[in-house]
Amino acid sequence: MNLKDIAAIAGKPGLFKVLKPSRSGVIVESLEVKPKKAIVNASQRISILKEISMYVTGQAEESVALEEVFASVKEKHGLAQLDVDTKSEESLEDFIFSVLPNWDGDRIYTSDIKKLVTWYNKLVEFYPSALEDAKEEESTEEAAE
Incomplete structure (x- = not known):
């Protein structure tokens, strides 16, 4: 299984695919019909499913x-x-x-x-x-x- 690229973010529903790091956090893409990209700040709690x-x-x-x-x-x-x-x-x-x-x-x-x-x-x-x-x-x- 490859769960190291999938994350749950506190306060946001659903799951997100971690795309790459940015200067202020990470860029993620939602797992839904119309995926949306977003930047998640380092101050938000991100839980990688593998962990x-x-x-x-x-x-x-x-x-x-x-x-x-x-x-x-x-x-x-x-x-x-x-x-x-x-x-x-x-x-x-x-x-x-x-x-x-x-x-x-x-x-x-x-x-x-x-x-x-x-x-x-x-x-x-x-x-x-x-x-x-x-x-x-x-x-x-x-x-x-």
Whole structure:
């Protein structure tokens, strides 16, 4: 998976592809039907998806990288839009339990699960190459040469 180019920005909805640095921050492009470029100042909180993890219980490490969670979602649901009722707490908990059985219910909130579903759907729709396995990416690059 290649989540190092995708970011969530505090106070802005959706996901953004990081294009390049600028003098005062970074230039990003929104992942939507009509992408818009913007400059995000260094003072704004930018979270790169590769650096995000989710809390789990019963392991030496208390968290699992978001990349691994997305891989589990992809394995169970493929590269298709997730059909999860984000208004139903029970539906969200059933979903997270199916892809991350040892999730920490005390530290993962309903809003976090909603973000997971929304982000996965955004990536599937606008940037599915970010969800490809590293092996798939390498074989694609070798075939192009």
